[in-house]
Amino acid sequence: SQKIEQNSEALNIQEGKTATLTCNYTNYSPAYLQWYRQDPGRGPVFLLLIRENEKEKRKERLKVTFDTTLKQSLFHITASQPADSATYLCALTGDYGGSQGNLIFGKGTKLSVKP
Amino acid sequence: EAQVTQNPRYLITVTGKKLTVTCSQNMNHEYMSWYRQDPGLGLRQIYYSMNVEVTDKGDVPEGYKVSRKEKRNFPLILESPSPNQTSLYFCASSLSEGTDTQYFGPGTRLTVL
Numbered sequence: 001s002q003k004i005e006q007n008s009e010a011l012n013i014q015e016g017k018t019a020t021l022t023c024n025y026t027n028y029s030p031a032y033l034q035w036y037r038q039d040p041g042r043g044p045v046f047l048l049l050i051r052e053n054e055k056e057k058r059k060e061r062l063k064v065t066f067d068t069t070l071k072q073s074l075f076h077i078t079a080s081q082p083a084d085s086a087t088y089l090c091a092l093t094g095d096y097g098g099s100q101g102n103l104i105f106g107k108g109t110k111l112s113v114k115p
Numbered sequence: 116e117a118q119v120t121q122n123p124r125y126l127i128t129v130t131g132k133k134l135t136v137t138c139s140q141n142m143n144h145e146y147m148s149w150y151r152q153d154p155g156l157g158l159r160q161i162y163y164s165m166n167v168e169v170t171d172k173g174d175v176p177e178g179y180k181v182s183r184k185e186k187r188n189f190p191l192i193l194e195s196p197s198p199n200q201t202s203l204y205f206c207a208s209s210l211s212e213g214t215d216t217q218y219f220g221p222g223t224r225l226t227v228l
Contacts, residue, residue, distance in 0.1 A: 031214070032214075034216065036217075041203075041222065041224075042221060042222065043119075043205050043207070043219030043220055043221055043222050044158070044205075044217070044219050045219070046216045046217065046218070049216065089157075089158070091217075093214045102148070102160060102163065102173070102213035102214065103213060103214055103217060105157055105158040106157060107155070107156070107157035108157060
């Protein structure tokens with residue numbers, strides 16, 4: 001069956017360090033993958049999109065990689081700050097062989113950046 | 116300001132009392148959807164709409180109805196709410212497809228007693 005896993009439910013790091021979040025998937029062939037940020041009680045907010053033919057994408061302190069061989073995406077926040085504390089969700093397109101072609105979300109990783 | 120709005124933001128109701136959660140977007144998006152979010156289960160799609168008068172079931176449609184009579188509005192209807200529908204609900208819209216970047220509303224926290 002199709003499965004998305006965000007490896008850690010929670011990740012605690014020190015301010016200034018690089019946070020690395022992982023998203024693994026099985027039995028999908030996604031065309032692209034997205035990352036969202038969600039603060040408590042609020043709706044997710046789009047951060048980055050990476051396509052299957054792209055290895056890496058950057059936006060300010062954020063970097064996403066996408067390895068379709070490993071079926072994995074890594075999401076990095078460099079020089080992390082307490083304001084980066086939130087839950088981060090990965091979302092990917094379903095396998096076009098059988099799905100509706102919608103986004104499917106992982107359960108998220110809660111990042112806490114300590115001062 | 117481009118946005119998705121939901122009302123109400125918080126609702127406490129009793130089993131069996133019909134309710135509607137409204138959703139509206141001002142971005143002229145064709146695609147709209149409803150999700151529920153529960154601890155440990157993540158975001159799960161309830162219903163979606165590709166365009167006016169076109170709706171379809173998501174992963175967890177039981178107990179819910181939707182309608183899309185106008186492009187900007189996509190209300191979620193619970194005809195006979197039950198306690199297992201207590202959840203945080205999000206409406207989202209995107210430009211043309213379900214795989215496009217989703218713009219989420221602020222959420223509606225529903226409690227069914």
